Amino acid sequence: MVKLKLIFNKENExxxxxxxxxxxxxxFFDAVDAFLTENPLPCNICKQHCCKGRFKINxxxxxxxxxxxxxxxxxxxxxxxxxxxNKLEVFLVAGHKKCRHLDGLARCLVYKDRPASCRTYxxxxxxxxxxxxxxxxxxxxxxxxxxxxxxxVIKDPATPAAAIEPATALLQxxxxxxxxxxxxxxxxxxxxxxxxxxxxxxxxxxEEVNYFHQIINSAEF
Ligand code: SF4
Ligand code: SF4
Numbered sequence: 766m767v768k769l770k771l772i773f774n775k776e777n778e779x780x781x782x783x784x785x786x787x788x789x790x791x792x793f794f795d796a797v798d799a800f801l802t803e804n805p806l807p808c809n810i811c812k813q814h815c816c817k818g819r820f821k822i823n824x825x826x827x828x829x830x831x832x833x834x835x836x837x838x839x840x841x842x843x844x845x846x847x848x849x850x851n852k853l854e855v856f857l858v859a860g861h862k863k864c865r866h867l868d869g870l871a872r873c874l875v876y877k878d879r880p881a882s883c884r885t886y887x888x889x890x891x892x893x894x895x896x897x898x899x900x901x902x903x904x905x906x907x908x909x910x911x912x913x914x915x916x917x918v919i920k921d922p923a924t925p926a927a928a929i930e931p932a933t934a935l936l937q938x939x940x941x942x943x944x945x946x947x948x949x950x951x952x953x954x955x956x957x958x959x960x961x962x963x964x965x966x967x968x969x970x971x972e973e974v975n976y977f978h979q980i981i982n983s984a985e986f
Pocket of ligand 1: 808812814
């Protein structure tokens with residue numbers, strides 16, 4: 766069986782081979798893990814440490830369920846929420862404070878359950894194909910996280926009555942466009958379903974979606 770794998774291409778970019786219509790988000794994460802085992806990054810001596818709050822890190826719905834052991838409401842108050850510019854963003858790290866899951870020895874305490882943004886970030890030059898998958902998967906998992914966040918807001922007795930109706934309307938809109946909502950494992954989500962530009966918070970363009978379909982259609986299965 767063809768297996769999704771990361772390689773260095775002729776331009777020395779991180780690229781992918783073995784992508785099929787049945788490849789799942791978990792397959793992509795497994796390919797990234799295998800690549801980083803073979804090609805470790807110097808995170809332990811890096812001054813920019815990604816987990817120390819230098820960057821914003823999106824939260825994802827499957828990671829949130831795993832870290833919260835199925836009860837997302839347990840961790841929602843510890844996330845960073847931004848509702849500016851008509852967008853609802855839910856971050857694990859908001860760019861000003863180190864991640865709460867980073868221990869004193871620079872180790873991730875939730876490594877096996879860390880969100881998509883943490884799993885797919887590789888600070889090496891990347892092919893367009895890699896960048897498309899990375900952006901699309903992170904966006905899709907974050908979109909489902911918006912829905913999980915709104916479910917907790919609607920259930921919370923402290924939420925003002927006037928906020929329930931708009932939150933419910935937004936929740937319905939997100940659910941109607943979400944692939945990952947209700948999934949509790951990355952194995953349930955096909956990469957090809959994430960690579961889309963048909964909703965407002967998608968991170969990729971129609972041209973990039975076409976490019977992705979060229980890659981998948983040219984692969985031999
Ligand atoms: S992923 Fe790259 S930038 Fe981030 S901490 Fe590791 S070496 Fe540094
Ligand atoms: S979840 Fe882990 S990998 Fe991600 S930012 Fe926090 S400590 Fe770093």
